Amino acid sequence: MKNRRDFLIKSTLGAAGLALAPAWLEGAPSIIKNYNKPDSQINGVQIGCITYSFRSLPDQSAEATLKYITDSGLSAVELMGDPAESFAGMPSPTFDRMKAWQLGGRERRGETLSDNEKNELAEIRKAAEAYSQEVAQWRANASMKPFEQLRKMYKDAGVSIYAFKPSAFGMNNTDAEIAYGMKAAKALGTSHVTLEHPSNDAHTLKLGKMGEQFGMAVAYHGHEQQTFDFWDTALAQSPKNALNLDMGHYIAAGHKDLLQLIEKQQKNILSMHTKDRQRPENGKGNVVWGSGDTPIGDVLKLMQKNKYKFPATIELEYQVPEGSNPVAEVQKCLEFCRKSLA
Incomplete structure (x- = not known):
């Protein structure tokens, strides 16, 4: 009875307080709704994460993955296929x-x-x-209903899904699988799907045309094969073909024109993997952010200055130190971004 009485008193006081609140508190319901949700848009730059960063954690379910994301402080994500597809019953x-x-x-x-x-x-x-x-x-x-449910679950937790990366877009996948992947991405609310660049012009043409059919952009990821004109053929093939640039791999390939590439392709970049790697002369290592040769801070400042809308996607690839875990390391990467954009 005491607990119930305390609850009623607090509820009454709370209601009275809102009734007497000043005009600036009129948005209180939306403030309450968004209370304690992550926000990784930092001074105009959206920081996200690819869920590959959490690959070493034992529970790869959609629910556990969502907790990794929110515990990291992130509000946007590139979702790998496994969490979503297992949720959908694959x-x-x-x-x-x-x-x-x-x-x-x-x-x-x-x-x-x-x-x-x-x-x-x-x-x-x-x-x-x-x-x-x-x-x-x-x-x-496959039904698209589970993907819609997953989208809502993530949205309710304050996380938007901007890209989807299932293993459905390769040269060995059927047209039905490719169509499924694009429809699932749309159900998840993404703007684009991502995949490794197939190094096959016929396949990028096919994916671009299917992207036009299903209203879904296709962003190609590159490793050390990336060059300044790496995406030019795919971009010429279809307005739905785009870039999923990887700044760390680009530096590890020995290139020194990363900022110029971003300025040239900024309209075609839909998301950008962000990591710190060394140049070839320094060993090409995947290293803790700030200890390598990738100008992460300069890139983030360029995005901020020019108001680029594509997200910078944290990809945790360096060795997790003993005593730490992927969530803690992603938190450190996010803090690096905050300091760079202060």
């Missing part, structure tokens, strides 16, 4: 994907695999091929 993989990435990465780097590891990788790839066919069939018939 079949779970039947093989160890982490093992596949580890062994496949070692093979690509030219490292020697033991006979057992080679056999294991071959079995994983066989299982992955069967799984890909199962996923393609699921995608062709």
